[in-house]
Amino acid sequence: MDAFLQLYRDIVAQPVFYLLAFVIIIASMLVVTLKNIFHSALFLILTLFAVAGIYILLNAEFLAAVQVLIYVGAVAVLMIFAIMLTSQMASVKIKQSNEQVVVAFFICAGFLLSGLGSIPGTVWRVVETALPEKNALTIGKYLMTEYVLPFEVVSILLLAAMIGAIVLARKERS
Amino acid sequence: MYQYLALAAVLFAIGMFGVLTRRNAIGILMSLELMFNAVNINLVTFNKYIKPGELTGQIFALFVIVVAAAEAVVGLAIVLLLYRNWKGIDIDRINIMKW
Numbered sequence: 001m002d003a004f005l006q007l008y009r010d011i012v013a014q015p016v017f018y019l020l021a022f023v024i025i026i027a028s029m030l031v032v033t034l035k036n037i038f039h040s041a042l043f044l045i046l047t048l049f050a051v052a053g054i055y056i057l058l059n060a061e062f063l064a065a066v067q068v069l070i071y072v073g074a075v076a077v078l079m080i081f082a083i084m085l086t087s088q089m090a091s092v093k094i095k096q097s098n099e100q101v102v103v104a105f106f107i108c109a110g111f112l113l114s115g116l117g118s119i120p121g122t123v124w125r126v127v128e129t130a131l132p133e134k135n136a137l138t139i140g141k142y143l144m145t146e147y148v149l150p151f152e153v154v155s156i157l158l159l160a161a162m163i164g165a166i167v168l169a170r171k172e173r174s
Numbered sequence: 175m176y177q178y179l180a181l182a183a184v185l186f187a188i189g190m191f192g193v194l195t196r197r198n199a200i201g202i203l204m205s206l207e208l209m210f211n212a213v214n215i216n217l218v219t220f221n222k223y224i225k226p227g228e229l230t231g232q233i234f235a236l237f238v239i240v241v242a243a244a245e246a247v248v249g250l251a252i253v254l255l256l257y258r259n260w261k262g263i264d265i266d267r268i269n270i271m272k273w
Contacts, residue, residue: 058178126223161243165251169251169255
């Protein structure tokens with residue numbers, strides 16, 4: 001079994017990871033740079049799908065399903081709705097980036113280099129045990145026992161966000 | 175493990191670049207989602223490699239996704255309101271909160 005697992009890691013997981021990482025990086029660069037905001041929303045969907053693949057590689061199957069359901073199914077569609085409702089702003093004739101592009105690029109590059117440099121420099125206490133089997137079952141048990149308070153708080157937050165969005169977006173009657 | 179952390183760092187930096195440079199408010203919200211995803215990748219990676227006994231990182235990532243959804247809903251409602259009242263969602267022009 002261990003040999004099989006090692007084989008899986010070497011043959012399957014690595015190329016799949018690099019493929020997904022490539023897709024994520026290219027698509028997210030297009031998200032932040034494309035002039036047509038509608039196209040960048042479509043590439044955002046591609047990025048979110050690839051991140052769901054990364055979750056599956058990390059043995060977080062439930063989170064991958066949630067990612068597809070909530071991000072791709074709800075948030076991305078919401079973004080596309082908003083883009084269509086503000087369609088005059090999505091025109092390619094309007095400049096979509098401000099004048100601090102060069103400064104922002106250097107700030108982000110510096111941030112990235114410092115982050116990438118600190119990853120191997122840190123001592124990680126890696127533990128070589130497997131995650132609990134039956135991912136969704138375990139998460140459900142945790143949500144109903146240890147994390148029941150944040151779970152309920154988050155439901156109130158969602159209710160508040162829903163009411164807030166309705167109040168904000170409705171037309172005022174005079 | 176390093177490769178996942180590096181991917182998350184790259185994704186976070188790209189999202190930060192988007193937040194800093196986009197003029198369209200919806201573009202900023204989309205870049206924000208990229209940054210949330212980078213943080214979630216980090217949380218799930220640490221869950222798997224540092225503390226695999228319990229699923230704290232994955233549950234936290236779940237809450238991050240939910241809060242991000244709530245944030246997107248309220249943010250887009252504000253964007254629609256701005257569009258209705260200002261006839262534009264250019265963040266550089268919307269500076270009434272500045273003093």
